[in-house]
Amino acid sequence: MAEAGDAQTDAAVDRLIGLMARLPGLGPRSARRAVLTLIRRREALLDPLSQALADVAATVRECDRCGNIATGELCAICANPARATGEICVVETVADLWAMERAGAFSGRYHVLGGVLSALDGVTPASLRIPELVARVADEATREVILALNATVDGQTTAHYISGELSPLGVRLTSLAKGVPIGGELDYLDDGTIGAALLARRAL
Incomplete structure (x- = not known):
């Protein structure tokens, strides 16, 4: 050809x-x-x-609240009052959010960072939606923030930074259990693994 x-x-x-x-x-x-x-x-x-x-x-645009894909100011998840559970699940990308939704184990709302911190790639906290997350936690009477970041060095660095930013607010911080393999990315995991990791999340 x-x-x-x-x-x-x-x-x-x-x-x-x-x-x-x-x-x-x-x-x-x-x-x-x-x-x-x-x-x-x-x-x-x-x-x-x-x-x-x-x-x-x-x-199509970004959801004003969480960064998910939307066709209006808010995505379907943020616009659903039943999802206002006081829990926010933090993910790197929209693909990770979709992976969590496929697992069907989480009924709260999400926050898409838009990536992870990376000194090599020049990604700083100001490059991500971390300030927006801190504001949401303060404004939405959030009880728990679940850091569902990929188990990579940059993902864990980002989780540590977010933990420091949120600790003054007194919110409960948890992360996915180690059923998510080191180096694994949520978008490539099966639904059962994601669901089990979410249910077995631990405090940071």
Whole structure:
């Protein structure tokens, strides 16, 4: 098959292939196959996908409260009064939030940091949504903050920093049990492991 960018591909198709190849898990070959499938099944796949992408681009934003994906000021979780349990589960990314939700073991609200502290990458506390977390804990009569951060060096460094920031507020701080393996990322764990780790969380 011709490579993207040669004389056998139209410029518009070549651009689409190039954009698709940037997606996680898709290289140039997979992107070409995906684009060919979309073109061959235009009415069933390409047109609905185009509309869905346009809708998402026009409406999706960050939740003002927790940083989750939303189509309004608040995401569905923050807008649900039943989730106001006094518990906030802190995660690194939206993908981690979705992983926790798939496990179905947590009924409170979340806070997405947007990453973890990393001296090598220049990620400082000011780069993350840590000040917003401290403000939420103070404003929302929070009883417990669960630090569901990935069991990496940077994740544990971030958990330690957050613990120091929240300790003056007197809130209970817990972390996931070690059923989450060292180096493991929530988005790649099965639902049972996440659920068990959440139920066996420990005080920091």
